[in-house]
Amino acid sequence: MKRALRVMMTCLGLLAALATSAWTKLERSKRPAIGSPPSVETPKIARRPLANGLMVWFVTRRELPIVNASLLIRAGSCQDGDWAGLAAMTASLLDEGTTSRPAVAFANAIEDLGATLSAAASEEQTTVTLQTLTKHLDAALGLMGEMVVEPAFATEELERERKSRLQSLRQQRDQPAVVAIRVFNQVVYGESHPYGRPGTGTSSSVEGITRDQIRDFYRRYYRPKNAVLIVVGDVSEAEIVPSLERAFAGWVQSLAPDDALAVPPRPPERPVAVHLIDKPGAAQSEVRIGHAGAARTTSPDYYALQVLNTLLGGQFSSRINLNLREAKGYTYGARSSLGFRRGDGPFVASAGVFTAKTDSSLIEFLKELKDIRTERPRRRPSWPRTN
Amino acid sequence: MSVARLCWTWGLLALAATPAGAETLRVPVETFTLENGLRVSVHEDHSAPLVAVNVWYHVGSGREVEGRSGFAHLFEHMLFQGSAHVGDDQHIAIIQEAGGTANGSTNPDRTNYFEMVPSNYLETVLWLEADRMGFLLQALTQAKLDNQRDVVKNERRQNYENRPYGMEFIRLGELLFPEGHPYHRPTIGYQDDLTAASLEDVKAFFSRWYVPNNATLVVAGDVRPGEVKRLVAKYFGELHPGPKPPSLRPQPAALTADRREILEDQVTLPQVSIAWHTVPFWADDDAACDVLAEILAQGKSSRLHQRLVYREQSAQSVSASQSSRELAGTLQVTAQAREGFTLAQMESAVLEEVARLAKQGPTEEELARARNRAEARSVYALQPLLGKADRINRYVTFRGKPDLFAADLDRLRRVTAADVRRTAMTYLTRPKVVLSIVPKGRRELAATESGATP
Numbered sequence: 001m002k003r004a005l006r007v008m009m010t011c012l013g014l015l016a017a018l019a020t021s022a023w024t025k026l027e028r029s030k031r032p033a034i035g036s037p038p039s040v041e042t043p044k045i046a047r048r049p050l051a052n053g054l055m056v057w058f059v060t061r062r063e064l065p066i067v068n069a070s071l072l073i074r075a076g077s078c079q080d081g082d083w084a085g086l087a088a089m090t091a092s093l094l095d096e097g098t099t100s101r102p103a104v105a106f107a108n109a110i111e112d113l114g115a116t117l118s119a120a121a122s123e124e125q126t127t128v129t130l131q132t133l134t135k136h137l138d139a140a141l142g143l144m145g146e147m148v149v150e151p152a153f154a155t156e157e158l159e160r161e162r163k164s165r166l167q168s169l170r171q172q173r174d175q176p177a178v179v180a181i182r183v184f185n186q187v188v189y190g191e192s193h194p195y196g197r198p199g200t201g202t203s204s205s206v207e208g209i210t211r212d213q214i215r216d217f218y219r220r221y222y223r224p225k226n227a228v229l230i231v232v233g234d235v236s237e238a239e240i241v242p243s244l245e246r247a248f249a250g251w252v253q254s255l256a257p258d259d260a261l262a263v264p265p266r267p268p269e270r271p272v273a274v275h276l277i278d279k280p281g282a283a284q285s286e287v288r289i290g291h292a293g294a295a296r297t298t299s300p301d302y303y304a305l306q307v308l309n310t311l312l313g314g315q316f317s318s319r320i321n322l323n324l325r326e327a328k329g330y331t332y333g334a335r336s337s338l339g340f341r342r343g344d345g346p347f348v349a350s351a352g353v354f355t356a357k358t359d360s361s362l363i364e365f366l367k368e369l370k371d372i373r374t375e376r377p378r379r380r381p382s383w384p385r386t387n
Numbered sequence: 388m389s390v391a392r393l394c395w396t397w398g399l400l401a402l403a404a405t406p407a408g409a410e411t412l413r414v415p416v417e418t419f420t421l422e423n424g425l426r427v428s429v430h431e432d433h434s435a436p437l438v439a440v441n442v443w444y445h446v447g448s449g450r451e452v453e454g455r456s457g458f459a460h461l462f463e464h465m466l467f468q469g470s471a472h473v474g475d476d477q478h479i480a481i482i483q484e485a486g487g488t489a490n491g492s493t494n495p496d497r498t499n500y501f502e503m504v505p506s507n508y509l510e511t512v513l514w515l516e517a518d519r520m521g522f523l524l525q526a527l528t529q530a531k532l533d534n535q536r537d538v539v540k541n542e543r544r545q546n547y548e549n550r551p552y553g554m555e556f557i558r559l560g561e562l563l564f565p566e567g568h569p570y571h572r573p574t575i576g577y578q579d580d581l582t583a584a585s586l587e588d589v590k591a592f593f594s595r596w597y598v599p600n601n602a603t604l605v606v607a608g609d610v611r612p613g614e615v616k617r618l619v620a621k622y623f624g625e626l627h628p629g630p631k632p633p634s635l636r637p638q639p640a641a642l643t644a645d646r647r648e649i650l651e652d653q654v655t656l657p658q659v660s661i662a663w664h665t666v667p668f669w670a671d672d673d674a675a676c677d678v679l680a681e682i683l684a685q686g687k688s689s690r691l692h693q694r695l696v697y698r699e700q701s702a703q704s705v706s707a708s709q710s711s712r713e714l715a716g717t718l719q720v721t722a723q724a725r726e727g728f729t730l731a732q733m734e735s736a737v738l739e740e741v742a743r744l745a746k747q748g749p750t751e752e753e754l755a756r757a758r759n760r761a762e763a764r765s766v767y768a769l770q771p772l773l774g775k776a777d778r779i780n781r782y783v784t785f786r787g788k789p790d791l792f793a794a795d796l797d798r799l800r801r802v803t804a805a806d807v808r809r810t811a812m813t814y815l816t817r818p819k820v821v822l823s824i825v826p827k828g829r830r831e832l833a834a835t836e837s838g839a840t841p
Contacts, residue, residue, distance in 0.1 A: 026621065028472040028522070031481075032514050035507035038436030038609065063434045064769055104697055107687035112756050114763025133763050160700060167703050167725055170655045174551035281653070283548035284541070316489075317480040326476055329537025332545045352545045354537075 046237050050244055052251050054224035058240070059232040067137050067233030067240075071128040071148060075221035076121045077199035078264060078342075083209050085201020087121035089161060090217045094119045094128065096157040099150040103157050106147070115140040117147070123199060124342055126221075134234040138243045145247025148222065153214050165206050172200070176279060177352065180286040187275055188291055188346060194264045195292075195345065224251045264343035267292050274362075285358040286350070289365050293347035296340035305338055312336050312372050313349055320349060320368050328364060330357040412765060412796055416779055416789040417612045421620065423628040424600025428779050428789040429615045430607040432772060438608035440512045441501040441776035442520070443784050445603075445632060446596035448576075449495040449569030449714065457539065457576010458584055460493040462592050464535040466500060467491070471522030475531070478515055485511070488773075495570050496713040497784060503773050506609040510618050513606075517622035520602065523593055529586055536581055543575045551654045552824050555721075559662055562648060562820045563717055564640045570715060598629030603783045607776040637667045638714045642818035649823045649833040656703055657825040657832040659730040661737055662719040665814045668711040668785055674798040675806040676709040676718055676814065678757045682749050682807065683707045683740060684720055688756060690740050691720070699736070701728040713785055718814065730823045730834040741815045748808035761799040765792065 046058045080086045095110075095117060097103040110117045115132035117140070128148060132140035172178045182198050189196030201209075229248075231240060270291075294305055306314075313320035313336025324334040331351040339345030349369065353361040417429045448459045467489075469475040482489040487504030502512045547553040557573040564571040604623070606615045641664055665676045684691040684707035695702035703723040710717050722733040749757075769775055769792075782791040823833035 026625070028514070028518060032510040034485075034511060038506050040436055061434075063432075064766060066766060066770065104687075104693055108756070111686050111688040111760060112752075114756075114759035114761075131767060133766060160697070163700060163725070164696075164703065167656065171551070171703070174654050176549060279653070283544035315483050317476065317483045322476060325538055326534065329534045330541070332538060332542040352541070352549065354541055354544065 048237065048241075050224070050241075050248055052224040052248060054227060054229055054248055054251065056229045056231060056241075056244060058237045059230075060234075060236050061232060062234055065134040065234050067130075067132055067134055067140075067231065067235050069130040069141070069144065069232075070230045071144070071227055072230070073126040073128075073222055073227045074124070074261065075217075075226065076124045076126055077197065078123050078194035078262070079217070079221060080194070080197060080199075080201075082205075083201075083213060084197045084205040085165065085199070086205075086209055086213060086217050087126060088199055088201065089158075089165065089206070089209055090214050090222075091119040091121040091126045091128075093153055093157060093161055093214065094147045094151045096161060097152045097154050098146045099152050100146060102152075102154070106143070110140075110143055113140055113143075115143075117144055119147070121199065123195060123345075137235060137240070141240075141243045141247040145244075145249075145251075149248060149250045151218065153211055153218070155211055158211055158214065162206060162209070165201065166203060169200060169203055169206065176282060176284070176286040179277060180288045180350075181348075183275065183277060184288040184290065184348065185346065187273075188270070189267045193267055195341070195343065196267070224248065261342070263295070263298075264341075266344045282355060284352040285355050285361075286352050287358070287361060287365065288348050288350050289362075289369070290336075290346055290348035292344040293338045294340070295342060295344050297342060302340070308372065309336055309338050312368065319372070320351075320365065323368060324351060324353070324361060324364050328357075328360070330354055330361045330364070334361075334365075412769075412793040414769070414775065414779070414790055414792045418783075418789055419616060421599065421624055423624070423626055424598075425619075425623050425626070426603045426783060427615075427619055428603070428605045428783060429610065429612045430605065430775065430779060430789075431610060431612065432607060432775070433609050435772075436506045436609045437503055437772060438506045438509045438512070438606060438610050439501065439503045439772040439776040440509070440516060441499060441605040441607070441773065441780050442516055443603045443780040444498045444500075444597055445496075445601050445784055447494050447496045447498055448572065448574040450596065451572070453567075454580060455584060455588060456572040456580040457543075457574070458580070458588060458592060459498055460574055460576065461536060461539050461581060461584055462589060463491045463493045463498050463500075464539060465527065465532065465589060466519050466523065468531045468535065469526045470519040471525040473515060473518050473526075475526070478519070481511065481515065482508075487512075493574055494712075495574055499777060499780065501773055501777065503608075509606070509610060509615070513618050513622045516604070517626065520597060520599065520623065521626040523597065524590055527586060527589060532584070532586055532589060536584065539576070540578060540581055543578065543581075547573075547575060552652060552658050554650060554652070555658070555660055555822060555824060558648065558650060558822055559660060559717075559719070559820060562646050562822065563642070563662055563664065564715070568638060568640055568715075570640075570712065594629065596629075596632065598632075599623060599626050600628040601632040603780050605776040605779045605783075605789075607779065608772055635713060637670070639667075640664055640715055642820070645818050645821060647821045647823075647834065647836065649825060649830055651827045651830070652824050654824060654826050656723045656725065657730050657823060657829065658721060658723045659733050659824075659834045660719055660721045660820075660822045661734060661834075662717050662820045662822075663815050663817055665709060665716040665718045665810075666711065667716050668713055669798075670711070670716070672806070672810050672813070673709070673711045673716065675802045675810040676711070676716065677761075677799060678749075678754070678802045679744070679807050679810050679815075680707040680709040680718055680720075681757050681760065682744065682753050683737075684722075686760070690744075691722070691737065694740065695722060695733070695736055701725055701732060701736075705733075724832070729832050730825070734821060734834040741811055745808060745811035745816065748804040751804070754802070754804055754807070757802070758800050762796060765796045 043059045049055050077087045113136040117130045119128040130140055130144045186196050294301055312318055320334045320336055324330050331353045334351035336349040338347050349365055420426050451458045467478050479489050482502050485504045485508045487502055489502040491500040504512055560570055560573055666672045684705045691705045695705050703725050705722040707720040720737050724730055724733050779789045783789050821834050825832045
């Protein structure tokens with residue numbers, strides 16, 4: 001009996017040893033250890049002003065023969081005043097002809113280089129972006145300077161641009177997501193608030209904007225001291241400065257206008273309300289839920305809010321998406337975001353949801369928005385699988 | 388200055404570089420194949436402490452069976468739902484906890500999966516990818532399939548049904564390719580077929596196509612090839628190969644006559660798409676078709692943009708592309724007419740410019756511009772690590788070699804004016820598809836039979 005037991009125990013021992021060796025071969029249910037974090041070398045940033053006062057920031061990256069340059073001008077749709085769309089139209093006319101060459105010739109000159117050069121306005125800034133191969137850098141910067149320093153704002157180009165914008169505005173009505181965010185901004189901030197006005201303008205404002213208004217906007221805000229240029233790529237500060245001085249030589253020095261930095265006020269709180277826009281036959285409902293959030297520069301909660309939003313709806317594995325998409329299947333994706341600006345930019349939770357599940361989706365959204373303010377713990381990770 | 392693994396030898400600086408310019412584009416790749424058939428490519432790029440992992444399975448919607456359209460893509464979704472040793476919803480959660488990104492995509496020819504993470508998470512990502520390549524089925528449930536079926540149906544609603552002109556892409560495939568051709572049905576699938584997909588289908592599809600010998604793996608970034616080899620062998624080495632996947636041959640399709648169709652949609656402006664059959668990826672005339680599309684309607688300097696948007700101001704937008712896939716290719720021009728103009732006018736302008744190119748060919752200036760843009764695009768494309776990794780897998784899967792970056796650019800550089808003229812004459816004079824999408828009740832705006840203004 002004793003012997004039999006001993007034999008059995010030996011056998012068990014052997015089995016255990018076999019099992020162990022199989023596991024040590026590769027234990028897949030054990031998540032691999034993570035090595036120590038790699039050291040990160042942050043790029044060296046240099047800066048110096050050009051002769052005209054334009055501040056330039058430089059980062060040299062030699063991996064690829066490419067240079068990227070971004071000119072940021074401190075003015076956007078917040079400076080539109082009564083003429084919604086003014087900043088946007090001014091920006092988009094920059095590359096539609098200069099005093100040296102008409103629109104078509106300018107477009108050809110850029111594309112001849114294989115470079116990309118464009119301008120666009122957002123709420124609080126206008127950005128001119130250039131990407132070029134290093135070998136065409138001088139020529140490409142010349143074109144960038146030309147469009148910033150001497151845009152023609154020719155009447156015929158303005159009228160062409162106006163026509164195009166009016167058509168685009170009409171086309172926005174075809175796009176439920178665009179309609180939704182436009183109405184959202186209007187409801188949250190009010191039509192006269194800089195964040196409530198549509199940056200693309202309205203039919204009547206775009207109809208009415210004159211060449212003089214565009215030129216005035218340009219003269220007022222497009223100044224070297226109201227802008228900053230960032231250059232990143234296969235070039236050193238010393239190599240590029242002569243090209244930059246040439247490209248921006250004609251841009252005159254002046255003081256920055258005060259109102260470019262004005263902070264839009266926080267809108268009054270509004271009662272919770274559901275706003276419906278009917279689109280008969282739509283396959284989905286576009287949902288936008290939110291309110292004014294926090295300011296980038298003045299809020300002490302900036303980092304806490306970033307973490308909060310990451311839990312709530314900032315990425316795929318956030319609560320809102322795991323609920324509305326991965327648990328309920330109401331949507332292809334649901335998210336939330338905080339638009340950090342000088343003033344209190346929008347907090348918005350959003351999704352396109354199956355029409356028949358519109359009400360159920362609202363319930364789940366509101367539940368998540370409520371739960372994030374309570375003690376509900378983060379879901380316990382379910383790996384490794386226990387079966 | 389960090390180590391640059393890409394070498395660019397400077398040669399001619401003139402704008403109009405000779406077709407075989409002295410510049411070469413090099414992306415060094417080390418390759419090896421496991422015994423189970425998994426082909427692996429490693430590219431070192433130490434410019435940032437990141438690693439990109441990219442897996443291609445050589446199966447897309449083209450290999451679906453009748454009545455199961457959309458299946459390859461629905462299946463792609465199932466690969467993010469956990470596997471034997473990875474919990475539900477954990478794949479992306481683990482990657483995002485590391486600060487990384489993960490996604491996948493399906494097209495008619497292939498399905499890809501990719502992650503980018505800090506380089507110390509390389510082993511974690513290989514563990515995740517190997518687990519779903521080898522041990523997916525144990526974690527499959529009907530509930531997960533039902534959930535992702537709903538998600539995919541919403542993807543279809545969001546990207547096609549609820550989007551202006553959203554059905555254009557689906558309808559063009561159906562009109563260009565005959566029933567039964569792998570490119571006839573849309574990758575996103577039909578709602579009824581999605582409803583019909585069963586757990587058994589998922590299992591069969593996995594066993595048939597998701598095997599190491601039908602997959603290629605790229606690891607690119609801040610890694611050492613020796614370490615990658617060791618880890619890949621550790622996690623993928625013991626996975627079993629499947630039956631040898633059948634090799635594919637080009638399946639050209641042809642139209643015997645023009646096919647015209649009008650769709651009504653909730654849109655403000657009418658849009659016409661004109662499409663012709665051309666050639667598959669990397670076929671002899673593929674690059675010339677690229678240049679042809681570019682000169683026709685890519686960018687503000689293109690012929691149709693300058694004519695319709697700048698001069699005549701009759702179009703809101705116009706664009707063109709040569710879409711060359713593994714089995715066949717098509718060239719498409721799309722234009723939106725402004726109020727007061729018709730799609731017949733758009734079509735006439737497109738056909739006139741095609742005829743002009745077929746007769747006279749492009750100018751030297753246009754050709755030089757196309758070359759410079761191609762060159763610039765191939766260099767810009769090397770900036771995102773994930774993009775580079777995906778390109779390597781594209782070359783491995785379709786051309787059998789990983790480092791074809793320079794050869795790819797060279798085939799564009801070699802295109803001559805005569806090539807562009809000949810391709811316009813050969814392919815764009817064939818029967819075509821003309822698909823008009825018009826605002827509801829405005830069929831008079833469509834492109835009509837004669838192509839003339841009604």
